[in-house]
Amino acid sequence: MTIQDQLESTIKALVQDGKGILAADESSPTIAKRFAAINVESTEENRRAYRSLILSTPDLGQYINGVILFEETLGQRDEQGTPLPDVAERQGIVPGIKVDKGKVALANAPGDEITRGLDGLEARLEGYIEQGARFAKWRCVYHIGGHNPGRLAVEANANVLASYAAICQAQGVVPIVEPEVLIDGDHTIERCADVMEDVLHEVFHALHRHRVSLEHMLLKPSMVTPGKDHRPQATPEQVADYTLRIFRRTVPAAVPGINFLSGGQTPEEATRNLNAINCLSDRPWNLSFSYGRALQEPALKAWQGNPGQVQAAQQALFHRARMNGLAVQGEYGDTAEKDASWEL
Numbered sequence: 001m002t003i004q005d006q007l008e009s010t011i012k013a014l015v016q017d018g019k020g021i022l023a024a025d026e027s028s029p030t031i032a033k034r035f036a037a038i039n040v041e042s043t044e045e046n047r048r049a050y051r052s053l054i055l056s057t058p059d060l061g062q063y064i065n066g067v068i069l070f071e072e073t074l075g076q077r078d079e080q081g082t083p084l085p086d087v088a089e090r091q092g093i094v095p096g097i098k099v100d101k102g103k104v105a106l107a108n109a110p111g112d113e114i115t116r117g118l119d120g121l122e123a124r125l126e127g128y129i130e131q132g133a134r135f136a137k138w139r140c141v142y143h144i145g146g147h148n149p150g151r152l153a154v155e156a157n158a159n160v161l162a163s164y165a166a167i168c169q170a171q172g173v174v175p176i177v178e179p180e181v182l183i184d185g186d187h188t189i190e191r192c193a194d195v196m197e198d199v200l201h202e203v204f205h206a207l208h209r210h211r212v213s214l215e216h217m218l219l220k221p222s223m224v225t226p227g228k229d230h231r232p233q234a235t236p237e238q239v240a241d242y243t244l245r246i247f248r249r250t251v252p253a254a255v256p257g258i259n260f261l262s263g264g265q266t267p268e269e270a271t272r273n274l275n276a277i278n279c280l281s282d283r284p285w286n287l288s289f290s291y292g293r294a295l296q297e298p299a300l301k302a303w304q305g306n307p308g309q310v311q312a313a314q315q316a317l318f319h320r321a322r323m324n325g326l327a328v329q330g331e332y333g334d335t336a337e338k339d340a341s342w343e344l
């Protein structure tokens with residue numbers, strides 16, 4: 001297969017109506033935090049057992065078409081000795097890999113951060129491809145508050161996102177470009193909309209400069225919402241209106257899919273907002289999800305590190321995947337949320 005064929009077949013697999021991407025790429029400090037909340041120690045074995053549970057959830061492939069993994073997970077195996085990326089593939093779920101190396105303070109830009117990891121990325125990608133990864137993800141974050149994010153942060157992060165995306169495509173790996181405007185703070189939804197518009201304009205300018213093929217990438221942004229401490233919070237219809245207004249202004253129709261992150265929204269809130277977005281007209285892209293917390297939180301709570309609770313955890317994950325699959329089609333509601341007839 002040529003590089004072009006590889007990119008096309010991966011995009012086709014990742015953009016399917018009624019399906020979305022599971023973000024299970026928590027780095028070591030983040031998964032330790034998630035486990036601490038359920039009193040589970042973050043050992044390599046516990047991480048393996050948990051991620052094996054997730055990927056072997058029966059029929060998960062009905063609603064999930066891709067999974068973003070952390071480097072460690074790519075090399076782990078399930079109880080039968082099958083590599084975890086193969087466990088995903090068997091369910092029709094494309095394995096992907098987080099390739100950024102986390103964020104650090106951006107020099108001379110107080111309060112802003114930049115994501116690192118470009119050095120040696122070409123060589124790392126070769127290894128990840130051998131282990132089964134077909135797409136990649138890189139996250140940049142933008143803080144809202146005072147003068148943040150400043151111009152330097154908006155430009156510098158756009159450049160790293162575009163460099164990363166170009167490097168991935170050169171190796172046949174579909175890049176997911178993730179600019180996350182953080183929900184922390186008490187800012188208004190209008191302020192979030194202004195920042196998101198600046199950020200997306202800059203990201204797409206940079207992608208153009210770096211000659212990234214828009215047809216062979218996915219965007220993973222936050223939704224346009226007020227800060228989590230702002231009162232009142234927005235209705236799903238307001239979130240949908242603001243989000244689509246900004247995205248229509250900034251995201252070319254050539255991008256095949258936008259997979260939102262949940263960014264600290266509760267699981268049901270993230271589903272309701274996605275549903276409202278998909279109830280609006282004039283959507284030139286497939287609008288789906290790439291949730292981490294909003295898909296996994298109920299599963300983690302059900303599991304508690306207890307092998308006897310594996311099925312309950314899988315049930316909880318399957319339920320959220322199914323609800324979000326409905327939201328992608330604008331068909332989610334209270335009746336579906338309470339319907340237990342599909343139990344595993």
Ligand code: 5MM
Binds near residue numbers: 026029031
């Ligand atoms: C799953 O969390 C991902 C990794 O985060 P760290 O590198 O900080 O450990 C994160 O990039 C995630 O993919 C996105 O933030 C979306 O997840 P949420 O939970 O916001 O939907």
